[in-house]
Amino acid sequence: MTKIPYFSESNKSAQKLVQTLFTPTQQRLVVGIIAAGYQTEKHFVSVNAPEWLQMDRAQKLYPELKNMAVEFSLRRACDxxxxxxxxxxxxxxxxxxxFLKLINNEKQVILTINQTPSDKRASRHAKFRADLFDQCDNRFVLFDDEARSQDSVYLELNHGYQSDQPSFTILGKPDSTGLWGARLNLQNNLQVLSSNEEKDIKTTAKEVASFSMDEFRQYQEFKTEG
Incomplete structure (x- = not known):
């Protein structure tokens, strides 16, 4: 990402944003939805995929299938x-x-969803992410503890990596060098819930990530209505 001037920046406020963007229940849901997306991809490859896709050489395609499953699941969660x-x-x-952008209208937060090899850094440089970063942060005067600018904030929701279950789910604000200005590992921030709440969240996450091929086909090319 290109280094850009900041008019004002508060790491404390950025950290507060990533900690409060989702409620504890929503954090649990996001973690569950992404994990369920991983399981959906695994099930598809092992049960429904054609034989050629189950060959060793085809394994390099699995990360992209995983991305598609996770993005599909998050879109359904929005819908x-x-x-x-x-x-x-x-x-x-x-x-x-x-590519998929999630937008929180209330706080005007723009999120991209990325599969990354490490939770220590933000996503690798890509022009579309750098453009979003610049569009948001070039205008952005970071809010203090009481008030904030109305301009958008660019965050990343990153998960990884090439495994059956995500080893991390990070909500973070990258800085201009590709490191984290603020970050929260949602998987490490989960609070204890009652057994009924835990069951409801697992059921919801699984239902959101479960889909027929006909349903997935409506999403696979990121088609929009109208």
Missing amino acids: QKIIPFSYEIGTIEKNKNK
Whole structure:
């Protein structure tokens, strides 16, 4: 990411944002939804995928299938109002690939969803992410503990990595060098819930990530209505 000037920045306030963006229950749901997406991808490859996709050489395709399953699950969570976000589909100018942006209208937070090899750094440099970072933070005067700017804030929701279950789920604000200005590992921040609440969250996450091929086909090219 290109180094840019900040008018004002408070690491304390950025950390407060990532800690309070989701309620404890919503944090639990996001972690569960991403984990369920991993399991959906695993089930598809082991049960439903054609034989050629189960060959050793095809394993390099699995991370992208995992991305698709996670993005699909989070979009369904938005559609069903399970998490307080809407979404937009962006297009990468260079190759016309699509990417998912989650948008919190109340706090005007823009999130990209990324599969990364480490929780220690933000996502690798990519122009579409750098553009979002610049668009948000070039104008952004970071809020203090009582008030904040109305401009958008760019955050990342990162998960990883090449495993059956995500080893981390990070909500963070990257800085201009690709390190974290603020971060929260949602998996390490889970609070104890009652057995009924825990069961409800697991059921909801599983239902959001479970889909038929017909349903997935409606999402796979990031088609939008109208």
